[in-house]
Amino acid sequence: MEHLQAVLLGVPLTLLITFSSLLIGAIGGIPLVLGLRSRQIVIQFVCRALVDLLRGIPAVVWLFVIYFGVSIGAFQFDAISAAVVGLGLISAAYIAEIYRGGISAVHSGQWEAGSALGVGRWPIFSRIIGPQAFRVSVPSMTSYGISLIKDSSIASTIGVTEIVFLTTQDARSNEGGLTVYIFAALVYLALSIPLALLARRVDSALRKKVSR
Secondary structure: OHHHHHHHOOHHHHHHHHHHHHHHHHHHHHHHHHHHOOOOHHHHHHHHHHHHHHHHOOHHHHHHHHHHHOEEOOEEOOHHHHHHHHHHHHHHHHHHHHHHHHHHHOOHHHHHHHHHOOOOHHHHHHHHHHHHHHHHHHHHHHHHHHHHHHHHHHHHHHOOOOHHHHHHHHHHHOOOHHHHHHHHHHHHHHHHHHHHHHHHHHHHHHHHHHHO
């Protein structure tokens, strides 16, 4: 059981990094998707370039760049902050594309109908398009969130004591061998499955609400 305890010690930091990064991504994805849908070519180009840059470079590279390469005066990121900021920025790029897909899934006629009634673009978006796009985006957001739980293991490369870091440390120092890695796999499953079940319930509730 001491091997399982060693793995469980990494759960709080894994959850902290995952949910902090997801929150940054969910908020940061909003201006990015607005930029991607902007009628200003320059804004659209800048946002597209930013999204492609963030998604095109491996996450571990971003973490090394932020952790070892970014310093503002005497300030330097510690390992946890670098992991949260790095994965948060990458999340913003991926979630912006999820938002874009959700908005595109709403029939364009609803924009036209709102405009024909003299409703402004923001009220159309916030009251008509946005709620529908959110419902469409929930399954993809959930899949990304589950993926992010696993991707948070990359933070171990810069010394964050999350699940994989402590698992590797235990395997080397206490001869945990394969057993400790099996425990780590089970813990990741235990973290991912409730999130998937919760998302299905939310999606089902939203579908019922829309169908009324």
